[in-house]
Amino acid sequence: MIRSALLLLAATALTAASATAQQSPAARMEQTVKTISADSYQGRxxxxxxxxxxxxxxTREFRAAGLQPGGDVVNGRRQWTQSVPLLQSAFVGDPAVTLQTARGSTRLTQGYEIAVRSPMNGSNQLRINGAPLIFAGYGTSAPERQWDDFKNQDVRGKILVVLINDPDFEGTASDDQRGDFGGKAMTYYGRWTYKYEEAAKRGAAGVMIVHETExxxxxxxTVKNSNTNTMFDIVRQDPSARHTPFESWITLDTARKLFVDAGLNFDQAxxxxxxxxxxxxxxxATLGATANAQTQTITSYNMVGMLPGKRRPDETVIYSAHHDHIGVGAPDANGDTIYNGAIDNATGIAQLxxxxxxxxxxxxTDRSVxxxxxxxxxxxxxxxxxYVANPLFPLSKTAGVLNTDSMGVNGPARNFSISGTARLELLDRMIAAARTQNRSFTPDPRPEAGGFFRSDHFPFAKQGVPAVSFRSGNDLVNGGSARGEAISAEYTAKRYHQQDDEYQPGWDFSGMVQDAQLLHLVGRNLADSTAWPNWSADSEFRATRDATAAERGAQAPATPAEPAAATSPGERG
Ligand SMILES: [Zn+2]
Structure with missing residues (x-):
């Protein structure tokens, strides 16, 4: 009985495996998207x-593909997973927040006048007592741009009121100021995460970011929905070095009143x-705040597969994509509670x-992939x-990261893009590889939205590792950019981060096949090369990368010249 059952099992497994092998790449990717975005996966x-x-x-797919485990080492054996301990924090009831100005005291209501994040500084109690408020401009200290909003002022124990985005966004700066932050495109100094980090570094008691829609x-x-529920961070040794006790946004109206009470004008400031x-x-003015939070540690997982390089296995090229999505929430108008995340990011996982x-x-390849x-x-x-805080392969010898997050399912495109604005040789290599497919590069049309800081390549970039998120093009072979833009507008309005990001029969995966080939060419050439592509000279990530040049055995930070190889059409030049 047991023997024949095992045989049957083996035969079944074999049939399933060979069926997968015989499928076309498009059919396999469709199968993955359909499977992991099904309701049974509960939004992952x-x-x-x-x-x-x-x-x-x-685990099954990586093994069937022929990868080796590349995750944590447990008892001398590499696992498929890297455990990711996360700190979870949620307020018990709404925080009590009071502003004391020359005109009296005002209670700020959570979700309406203010959105306070449950504390991520390692404490489950929020207690702020009469902390003085100062307006710190954009809350930015950018030595490479000779810019410092703090002017050596001690901000310890104070609440910083700061503006969102960076000084170039308004575009009305006096002529001698224009361009310090690269124009309209958002630099990292414009992101809310940066403002919180800088304030924590300086020992501030908290931050109030003034919300303005543009x-x-x-x-x-969006501010309310993403800041007043359960908060997460990775477990850090010293969370207070990264988070002030009081991280918040306030509405523009709240800010205006605050300035008026101080006898100031917000627009002038x-x-x-x-x-x-x-x-x-x-x-x-001063701020008082009291609240209790419930905190606990949970464990999430990164999945890691690899193929060791034959010449320089300690050097790596990384392909990345996030496997998680939002999970289950309140029902939408149709009673649907599951955020399936078919486009975001079952498609990126299928590509991976x-x-x-x-x-x-x-x-x-020469390098590991x-x-x-x-x-x-x-x-x-x-x-x-x-991962970047606990790298499984040295970051200094990671030659590049190619990330995919939400891919096109409407057939091939005549172009491609990346998320946000970035200047690095990895993009030049993508442009060269795309040329072999007669595809052109279209820059992100709204770089001021900070797309570069909103996917998984970014933590790598912050550590100096050359990293980009590839985006499928919108100029579709079938229907041109009119159709591409209509599809993308419909997605943003009705599906993005909503229950309706669901698999639809009839999607055309042939564009993703082309995207995968493009990304393959870029990664393969890099994995067979000795080159260390870098950020452009004016990039905010360049200095961090150059600081580890010695670990790559390079005498100078400059990228070695690439040998011209007729067999590698994707190389630069
Ligand atoms: Zn995503």
């Missing part, structure tokens, strides 16, 4: 059954903040698995954040 949120199922699915690129509802000679302004198959079936499916992206890029 961290530390849920849905994540467990996703991890099991990826420079934030989203309305107050804002104009002053666009100038290099800006100095912090005392708002003649297909990429693994392509590499596994070809001769080994790593396939990294990170978790907890939707909680704030936490799987990738954890």
């Amino acid at each position: 949120a961290p530390a849920t059954t849905g994540e467990r199922m996703t991890v099991d699915y990826l 420079p934030a690129s989203y309305g107050w509802n 804002k104009a002053a903040a666009r100038r290099r000679d800006f100095r912090p302004i005392d708002l003649k 698995i297909e990429q693994a198959r392509m590499f596994a079936r070809a001769p080994r 790593v396939f990294l499916a990170v978790g907890a992206e939707e909680k704030g890029l936490l799987g990738s954040e954890y």
Whole structure:
């Protein structure tokens, strides 16, 4: 009985495996998207059954593709997973927040006048007593741009009121100021995460970011929805070095009143903040806040498969994509509670698995190739954040990261793009590879929205590792950019981060096949090369990368010249 059952099992497994092998790449990718975005996967949120199922699915697929485990080492053996401990924090009831100005005291209501994040500084109690408020402009200290909003003022114990985006966004800076922050495109100094980090570094008691729809690129509802629920971060040794006790946004109305009470004018103060000679302004007010939070540690997982390089296995090229999505929430108008995340990011995962198959079936490359499916992206890029804090392969010898997050399912495109604005040689290599497919590069049309800082390549970039998120093009072979833009507008309005991001029969995966081939060419050439592509000279990530040049054995930070190879059409030049 047992014997025949085993035989039957083996035969079944063999049939399933060979069926997968015989499918076309498009059919395999469609199957992956359909499978992991099904309702049974419950929206794949961290530390849920849905994540467990996703991890099991990826283990099977990575193994079937021919990868080796590349995750944590347990008892001398590499696992398929990297454990990602996360700190979870949620307020018990709404925080009590009171502003004391010259005109009296005002209670700020959570979700309406203010959106306070549950504390991530390691404490489960929020207690702020009479902390003075100062307006710190854009809250930015950028030595490479000779810009410092703080002017050596001690801000310890104070609440910083700061503007969102960077000084170039308004575009009305005086002529001598224009361009300090590269124009309209958002630099990292414009992101809310940066403002919180800088304030924590300086020992401030907290931050109030003034919400304005245009420079934030989203309305107050988005601020409210993403800041007043359960917060997550990776478990840090010293969380207070990264988080002040009081991280918040306030509405523009709240800010205006605050300035009026101090006998100041918000718009004038804002104009002053666009100038290099800006100095912090005392708002003649104090803040009190009390709340309790419930905190606990949960475990999410990164999935890691790899193919060791035959010459320089310690050097790596990484393909990444996040496997998680939002999970289950309140029902929408149709009673649907499951955020399936078919486009975001079952498509990127399907590409990652297909990429693994392509590499596994070809001769080994000189460098190792790593396939990294990170978790907890939707909680704030936490799987990738954890990876760069605890790298499984040295970051200094990671030649490049090619990330995919939400891909096109409407057939081939005549172009491609990347998320946000970035200047690095990895993009030049993508442009060269795209040329072999007669595809052109179209820059992100709205770089001021800060797309570069909103996916998993970014934590790598912050550590100096050349990293980009590839985006399928919108100029579709069938229907042109009119059709492409209509599809993308419909997606943003009706599906993005909503229950309706669901698999639809009839999607055309042939464009993703082309995208995978493009990405393969870029990664393969890099994995067979001795080159260390870098950031452009004016990039904010360049100095961090150059600081580890010695570990790459390079005498100078400059990228070695690439040998011209007729067999590698994707190389530069
Ligand atoms: Zn995503």
